Structure formats: structure tokens, C-alpha cells
Amino acid sequence: MKKVGNHNSISRKILFSLALMLTFSFTSFSQATPPAAATTAAAPAAAAAAPAAGAGDPVAGKALFNANCAACHKLDSKSTGPALRGVKEKHDMAWIYDWVHNSSAMIKAGDPKAVALFAEYKSVMTAFPQLSNADIDNIIAYTSEPKAEPAGGKGVQTLPDPTNNKGGISNDIILGALALVMLMLVIMLFFVNNVLTKVAKQNGIERAEKPAGTPLWKAFAQNQFLVLVSSIFLLLASGYFVYGWMMQVGVDQDYAPIQPIHYSHRIHAGSNGIDCKYCHSAARVSKNAGIPSLNVCMNCHKNISEVSDTTATPEHSKAFYDGEIQKLYNAVGWDKTTQKYTGKSSPVKWVRIHNLPDFAYFNHSQHVTVAGIECQKCHGPVETYEIQKQFAPLTMGWCVKCHRETDVKMEGNAYYDKIHAELSKRYGVDKLTAAQMGGLECGKCHY
Numbered sequence: 001m002k003k004v005g006n007h008n009s010i011s012r013k014i015l016f017s018l019a020l021m022l023t024f025s026f027t028s029f030s031q032a033t034p035p036a037a038a039t040t041a042a043a044p045a046a047a048a049a050a051p052a053a054g055a056g057d058p059v060a061g062k063a064l065f066n067a068n069c070a071a072c073h074k075l076d077s078k079s080t081g082p083a084l085r086g087v088k089e090k091h092d093m094a095w096i097y098d099w100v101h102n103s104s105a106m107i108k109a110g111d112p113k114a115v116a117l118f119a120e121y122k123s124v125m126t127a128f129p130q131l132s133n134a135d136i137d138n139i140i141a142y143t144s145e146p147k148a149e150p151a152g153g154k155g156v157q158t159l160p161d162p163t164n165n166k167g168g169i170s171n172d173i174i175l176g177a178l179a180l181v182m183l184m185l186v187i188m189l190f191f192v193n194n195v196l197t198k199v200a201k202q203n204g205i206e207r208a209e210k211p212a213g214t215p216l217w218k219a220f221a222q223n224q225f226l227v228l229v230s231s232i233f234l235l236l237a238s239g240y241f242v243y244g245w246m247m248q249v250g251v252d253q254d255y256a257p258i259q260p261i262h263y264s265h266r267i268h269a270g271s272n273g274i275d276c277k278y279c280h281s282a283a284r285v286s287k288n289a290g291i292p293s294l295n296v297c298m299n300c301h302k303n304i305s306e307v308s309d310t311t312a313t314p315e316h317s318k319a320f321y322d323g324e325i326q327k328l329y330n331a332v333g334w335d336k337t338t339q340k341y342t343g344k345s346s347p348v349k350w351v352r353i354h355n356l357p358d359f360a361y362f363n364h365s366q367h368v369t370v371a372g373i374e375c376q377k378c379h380g381p382v383e384t385y386e387i388q389k390q391f392a393p394l395t396m397g398w399c400v401k402c403h404r405e406t407d408v409k410m411e412g413n414a415y416y417d418k419i420h421a422e423l424s425k426r427y428g429v430d431k432l433t434a435a436q437m438g439g440l441e442c443g444k445c446h447y
Helices: 007-030 035-049 058-069 093-101 103-109 112-121 133-143 171-202 216-222 224-247 265-271 294-301 318-332 364-370 396-405 414-427 435-439
Strands: none
Touching: 058 133, 093 103, 093 133, 103 112, 216 224, 294 318, 396 435, 414 435
8 A cells, every 4th residue: 555645744743733832821821920919919908008996087088078178178289278188287186176167266266377277378168067076087087198109100190901801811822822723724734735636646636627618707798788787786876875975075973173171071061960051151142152261160170170089081091181170270370289370371272063054044042042952952962972072963954854853842932822823723733843833944044
């Protein structure tokens, strides 16, 4: 019997490839850090952070601080009042109890420290008689905690890496193993093809050549019916796509430009529940909603120079948000250290998002105040937007559809009573839509 190939060499190569793959995998697994080590290392730190017996509870103190003190005080910088970190070292507890319960009485009594604080900050602290001494102890315990340094070194903020797969197999290892297996399969197919070719030659087997047929493109060109149908289909499809493309000219739906100062509607309208018309107050009485002036921002941000620890997201860190607030301060000329305006301001070049053509008329007050339409109807769920975008297409068809579906608000509107009574009889309906009230007349929206 004739040999058709060196089988020993093929087996040797396959076994060598398998051994190489297993060696690579075990070496990678051995380099992974056991998760138990991190837990063990974290245990002493947690024990060290526990409050001493008999002292105030800093966790409860943080909640009390945020509820009662954070509006006027910060831990590490001046605000309406002084920075409170380490205040226990500056005053004895008996004085602090009296000051929190009724600071005005201490000032009137002529207490030197109380008078000095009032002279420096020019504002009277709100009295908190409802806070017990234990509550104040908790707040002082929170303000006595040392300032935590950001993870990864002083002044450097690190965020969790979403691609870090702790306690599992790394994606790089899996991809590497799959690539190695694919490479082995290609090598094995190459060897098998060689063996089959040698066997065929030694047995005198020849592959039968297929007769050359008519090329597909030539057969298609010779069929006149197929050519006619294909031409008509291509013409109709081209017209459809060209019309669709041309109808999108000037439509900027989902346009979300980057602004010079990052403003998160998710934080302001969502987390903090600020009403849209507090900032865009012109929407109630004017054609345009208007861009809020920076003075409106400073109504709150005079005392909010940094965001809370829970505000950060994987895309935007706390340091990023604090830096954007500093941009606001630079624009209005506010010095958060001295709590005074410097007089040096600079304009903010906001990028416009919603822009109607000049021949289209739209009045915000007519829709917001008269019709009572919510802002989200046209602008989408802005309370969820990190970066503001254009929600609606703002096309004529979109406006017409809304006018045909929206009922006119009649309650408390004497102007529409007579018109509604006459038109409802004509149309035979109980409630009229904006279209039935003349909302589709050309002159309503076009000059």
C-alpha cells in the first residue's frame, strides 16, 4: 500500500498549535488579580472610617447638612456664609449650639465672634431651633471629616472603566483564542487539501472541466423583457429616493450642537425639577421663548459652585461639571472666593438650535399661555437630555398634523365661546380642533 502523505508531521503541527494556545490562556489567567484581595484590602479602610463611639454620625450629618445648610454654606469654600470644614476647631460646641439655634440673639447680645461674623458676611443666619444638640453634633461630625482626595492621585479624577471585566475573562483573551482557533482551522484545511490532491494524483483521478456557459450579464442583456422591467424599476426607485432627499433640505431634526457652556437639562429640568418657564419666561408673553440671561443662572449658581457627588456620569465627571460652572462665573465676572462681582464680564456665544424660516410665523405665547400646550409637546422630553437637541422636524406637515389633532382649549376663554357655539353646530362636533377654528388658513402662519 502506498503512502499518500506524512501523517506524523500533520499531527505534530496540530498538537504544537493546541499546546501553544493552552499555554497562552493559562499565562493570561494567572495574571488576573483575585477579587478577594481587593475586598481584603478594603476592609481595614472601612473599619478606619467608622465613627468613634459617642461622637456624632457623619452620615446622618451629611443628610442634615444638605437639607439645612447647603443653601448658604460649603465645606471648603466661602459662599453666603463661611466654609464649614473644621469649624469645630474654631469654636467650642456650646457656642455653636447657641449660634445655630438663634444667631440673631447672639449678635444683639454683643457676642464678639457673632458680631465679627455678621460684619464679615453682611447677612443674618436663619435660626434653626428645631435642630437638637444631637443633630448639630452629627452636622459637626460631617464637617470634621478630612477632605477626600480623588482616586488615582491628588487632583486627578478617575472614573470606572466600563470595559474593565473584573473577576472574569478578558475580552482580549477571548478574541485572541478565537483568532488562534480560526488560524488552526485554516492550516488544517490547507493540509487536508494537499493530502486529497496527492491521493487523486496517485490514483489517476482527474477533475472534469465544466463547459463554459453564457455569462450572466450577456443573458440578461439578451432578454428584452427583463431589461424593460429593470429600467422602469430603477427610474421609479431613483425618483423616490431623490424626492425623499430633497424633502429633507432644511430639516434639522436631532441637531444637537456643542454649546460654549455645557448646560444639562437632565440635571436642571429633570433631577432638580426646575420649570421650563422659569428660565424661558418670555415663552409666556412673547413670540420667542428667548435665551435666558446669565443673571437667571446666577439666581441659583451664586451659591452653587459645584455639583453633588451623585451628579457625575461615565461621560461627564464631577470635575467637568464644576469646570462648566466656573465658565459661567468667568462670563458674568463672579469671584466665588470673595462672593463679589469683579466687573469683568464676557459674552457667551450660544449656538442656536431651533430656527424657523423667515416666511413662517410661530408665537410661543399663543401656544403656551392661550392653548396651554406643554413644552415637551414640541421639544420632546427635555428633562432627559444631557445635550439639548431639536426633537421635532418643524416641517409644515408636522404643524398641520398637530392642528388637525389638537382640540381648542375652551375653558375660561370667553373669546372663543360664541365662535365655538356656532362652528360646533356647523361641523356637528362637541369640541373643535385648531384646524376647524381656522388653524389651516395660509395667513395664520405665513405673512
